[in-house]
Amino acid sequence: xxxxxVTAHGDHGxxxxxxxxxxxxxxxxEQQHEAATLGMWMFLITEVLFFGGLFLAYMLYRVWYPEAxxxxxxxxxxxxGTVNTVVLIGSSLTMALAVRxxxxxxxxxxxVWLILTMLLGLVFLIIKYFEYAEKFTHHHVPGSNFxxxxxxxxxxxxxxxxxxLMTGLHATHMLIGFGLLSVIAWMAHRGRFSxxxxxxxxxxxxxxxxxxxxxxxxxPLLYLVDRAHVPG
Amino acid sequence: xxxxxxPLIAAPAVTYLNHEHGVASWLLTKDHKRxxxxxxxxxxxxxxxxxxxxxxxxxxxxxxxxxxxxSDTYNKLFTMHGVAMVFFVLIPAVPAIxxxxxxxxxxxxxxxxxxxxxxxxxxVFVIGFAxxxxxxxxxxxxTGWTFYTPYSSRASNTNVVATGLGVFITGFSSILxxxxxxxxxxxxRAPGLTWFRLPLFVWAIYSTSLVQVLGTxxxxxxxxxxxxxxxxxxxxxxxxxxxxxxLFQHMFWFYSHPAVYIMILPPMGAISEVIAAxxxxxxxxxxxxxxxxxxxxxxxxxxxxxxxxxxGISVYSALVFSFLTYAVAIPSAVKTFNWAATMYRxxxxxxxxxxxxxxxxxxFLVGGLTGLFTAALGVDVxxxxxxxxxxxxxxxxxxxxxxxxxxxxxxxxxKMTGRMYSDIWAKVAAIIVFAGFNLTFGPQFxxxxxxxxxxxxxxxxxYQVLNVLSSAGASILAVGYALVGIYLMASLFKGERVGANxxxxxxxxxxxxxPPLPHNFEVQPVVTEDxxxxxxxxxxxx
Numbered sequence: 133x134x135x136x137x138v139t140a141h142g143d144h145g146x147x148x149x150x151x152x153x154x155x156x157x158x159x160x161x162e163q164q165h166e167a168a169t170l171g172m173w174m175f176l177i178t179e180v181l182f183f184g185g186l187f188l189a190y191m192l193y194r195v196w197y198p199e200a201x202x203x204x205x206x207x208x209x210x211x212x213g214t215v216n217t218v219v220l221i222g223s224s225l226t227m228a229l230a231v232r233x234x235x236x237x238x239x240x241x242x243x244v245w246l247i248l249t250m251l252l253g254l255v256f257l258i259i260k261y262f263e264y265a266e267k268f269t270h271h272h273v274p275g276s277n278f279x280x281x282x283x284x285x286x287x288x289x290x291x292x293x294x295x296x297l298m299t300g301l302h303a304t305h306m307l308i309g310f311g312l313l314s315v316i317a318w319m320a321h322r323g324r325f326s327x328x329x330x331x332x333x334x335x336x337x338x339x340x341x342x343x344x345x346x347x348x349x350x351x352p353l354l355y356l357v358d359r360a361h362v363p364g
Numbered sequence: 365x366x367x368x369x370x371p372l373i374a375a376p377a378v379t380y381l382n383h384e385h386g387v388a389s390w391l392l393t394k395d396h397k398r399x400x401x402x403x404x405x406x407x408x409x410x411x412x413x414x415x416x417x418x419x420x421x422x423x424x425x426x427x428x429x430x431x432x433x434x435s436d437t438y439n440k441l442f443t444m445h446g447v448a449m450v451f452f453v454l455i456p457a458v459p460a461i462x463x464x465x466x467x468x469x470x471x472x473x474x475x476x477x478x479x480x481x482x483x484x485x486x487x488v489f490v491i492g493f494a495x496x497x498x499x500x501x502x503x504x505x506x507t508g509w510t511f512y513t514p515y516s517s518r519a520s521n522t523n524v525v526a527t528g529l530g531v532f533i534t535g536f537s538s539i540l541x542x543x544x545x546x547x548x549x550x551x552x553r554a555p556g557l558t559w560f561r562l563p564l565f566v567w568a569i570y571s572t573s574l575v576q577v578l579g580t581x582x583x584x585x586x587x588x589x590x591x592x593x594x595x596x597x598x599x600x601x602x603x604x605x606x607x608x609x610x611l612f613q614h615m616f617w618f619y620s621h622p623a624v625y626i627m628i629l630p631p632m633g634a635i636s637e638v639i640a641a642x643x644x645x646x647x648x649x650x651x652x653x654x655x656x657x658x659x660x661x662x663x664x665x666x667x668x669x670x671x672x673x674x675x676g677i678s679v680y681s682a683l684v685f686s687f688l689t690y691a692v693a694i695p696s697a698v699k700t701f702n703w704a705a706t707m708y709r710x711x712x713x714x715x716x717x718x719x720x721x722x723x724x725x726x727x728f729l730v731g732g733l734t735g736l737f738t739a740a741l742g743v744d745v746x747x748x749x750x751x752x753x754x755x756x757x758x759x760x761x762x763x764x765x766x767x768x769x770x771x772x773x774x775x776x777x778x779k780m781t782g783r784m785y786s787d788i789w790a791k792v793a794a795i796i797v798f799a800g801f802n803l804t805f806g807p808q809f810x811x812x813x814x815x816x817x818x819x820x821x822x823x824x825x826x827y828q829v830l831n832v833l834s835s836a837g838a839s840i841l842a843v844g845y846a847l848v849g850i851y852l853m854a855s856l857f858k859g860e861r862v863g864a865n866x867x868x869x870x871x872x873x874x875x876x877x878x879p880p881l882p883h884n885f886e887v888q889p890v891v892t893e894d895x896x897x898x899x900x901x902x903x904x905x906x
Binding site for chain 1: 473474475476477478479481539543544546547550551552577578579580581582584585586589592593596597598599600605606607608611614615883
């Protein structure tokens with residue numbers, strides 16, 4: 133610690149002691165970490181507003197067309213949705229453990245937990261694929277092939293439009309997260325992180341948890357809403 | 365020539381411009397100063413393009429009959445004028461060009477917080493611009509820059525999706541730049557540079573970034589939904605499918621009204637710098653000017669529905685939105701009064717940037733006050749979608765934002781290039797632009813009041829005199845802008861070299877050489893005084 137204090141205020145030869153991951157325009161690793169954390173949280177705020185537009189549309193149309201919302205949500209596969217919720221929450225746990233491992237300097241642990249997180253993400257996407265495929269065969273995909281019995285068909289189509297937009301955007305974020313984690317896992321494997329500097333692991337963790345939280349809202353709003361009102 | 369024997373200033377040996385060479389050294393640079401210059405090039409091109417479309421509009425409107433272009437072509441002209449000017453000129457002009465260049469210098473930092481992200485923002489911007497250019501070349505788009513449904517979802521057969529994607533992509537450039545600047549301001553300030561010692565330009569950029577970060581994602585999801593609706597026939601905004609076109613307007617203006625503050629707040633920041641520097645005084649009411657920026661950014665999010673008073677929104681919500689719109693006038697007026705108070709009894713140094721700044725003050729005042737007319741519920745029914753509205757927002761966007769941008773550009777040009785332009789030509793250009801601008805848009809207030817609607821290419825004969833005046837003004841305006849381009853270019857080759865601080869101004873950006881070093885400062889600056897301590901400076905100017 134004393135040595136660090138000396139180098140911070142010392143001569144220019146101190147550059148030799150700089151951490152290899154300290155970028156030239158920052159003075160300390162701490163400053164660099166703080167900047168990254170603030171930037172990541174702000175990015176997540178933009179994401180909240182990005183999804184927010186769709187939540188607004190959802191809210192408006194649900195108030196306008198409650199019957200259509202009940203009928204639409206009844207068409208979703210509750211079992212697969214529930215399994216996926218559990219899978220995703222599980223992946224948040226493994227992600228948190230990956231960050232913890234990076235923090236404590238467990239290189240192998242970091243890699244293993246990251247790969248497990250990615251696998252769970254993959255399971256989620258595969259289940260989502262089967263759910264989407266089911267919608268295609270039942271003509272529940274909005275557009276010219278859309279078909280739904282009953283008087284609320286146009287409104288149910290809006291429900292499914294929002295279903296596909298919201299879950300599709302969520303799945304896109306999962307894919308981006310998958311790509312992100314594969315890079316981080318590779319970096320972890322190469323030993324790029326240490327208890328001193330594991331910012332990228334923590335930042336991608338924040339992203340992953342955010343994507344998870346979006347699903348925590350989507351699941352009840354899309355799968356569970358007004359379900360009880362429609363007879364079996 | 366000046367009679368004083370001013371020593372010739374030698375060019376600095378190493379600058380951000382000459383320390384590396386070649387196209388790759390620019391395209392792969394992470395230097396905020398070079399990225400600022402790259403934005404300058406793209407934005408200037410977009411400004412030229414938007415100007416060409418505007419010329420087409422004004423030429424057509426010189427006669428009452430639709431004799432130059434068809435109505436479809438006219439629709440495309442005003443749409444592409446709006447798209448080019450709003451998304452590729454007004455929004456990026458001051459933050460991405462001047463902000464990129466001077467913000468880290470003002471903070472005493474080596475760079476922005478995320479230099480790679482900064483370069484990425486530029487590429488995202490260029491890709492978005494390329495999409496929009498493609499849409500223009502492939503036949504244009506005719507929905508108006510507002511993309512209202514159902515024009516954009518059902519009625520139009522033009523390149524709505526390509527343009528929408530262009531706007532969507534460019535939006536991310538804006539988000540990332542705003543995010544980058546906010547983190548930079550929070551985490552990269554020099555020792556001693558407390559929040560209330562920051563130059564007001566930094567406060568303005570911070571407030572702008574707040575709007576960019578919170579507002580832009582909403583336009584992104586709106587254009588994305590629109591594209592999906594057009595492509596895959598999802599029903600979100602389409603009334604035929606049970607959707608609500610007014611929802612589109614709400615979501616669109618939730619961003620696009622605050623976007624007006626993205627356009628005007630940074631020029632206001634530049635104006636604060638220029639007025640203080642050339643009044644040789646500390647700005648009057650520093651904290652009021654600083655907080656008025658934040659207040660504008662926050663109030664700006666609460667007024668969007670004033671664009672929709674005739675779209676069938678409820679009377680009660682219209683009442684609230686009208687009231688809130690009046691509330692925005694307060695922080696705007698605070699700024700204007702404080703600038704005037706700064707100039708009051710000051711020894712004003714009338715150099716070119718100050719002329720541009722004074723022109724800004726007059727035009728912004730008219731633009732702001734006419735905004736109150738349109739914010740009044742009853743009056744707006746008469747003025748909505750007329751030339752009165754066109755004149756009003758051009759006074760803010762061109763008279764305010766572009767004038768402020770030019771004031772800032774003239775102020776920091778010697779810092780950016782190390783050379784001074786011709787002061788007399790810059791003054792002449794400012795006066796030509798001011799005169800041309802008033803002649804272009806002044807008559808449009810009257811036209812609108814008399815009932816001429818916007819976005820039509822034919823009009824009754826009795827409107828012709830005012831339209832001819834407006835078109836004549838536009839050609840004077842074009843001459844003024846061309847002049848700016850000519851003498852600024854000439855200054856690159858023949859301009860006198862300047863030292864670190866040609867204006868004897870306060871602010872860290874003037875403590876380093878012009879053009880600055882690749883990493884900005886030789887030693888880490890330490891700040892010990894407030895911004896604008898002109899009273900402490902003994903320099904005699906003028």
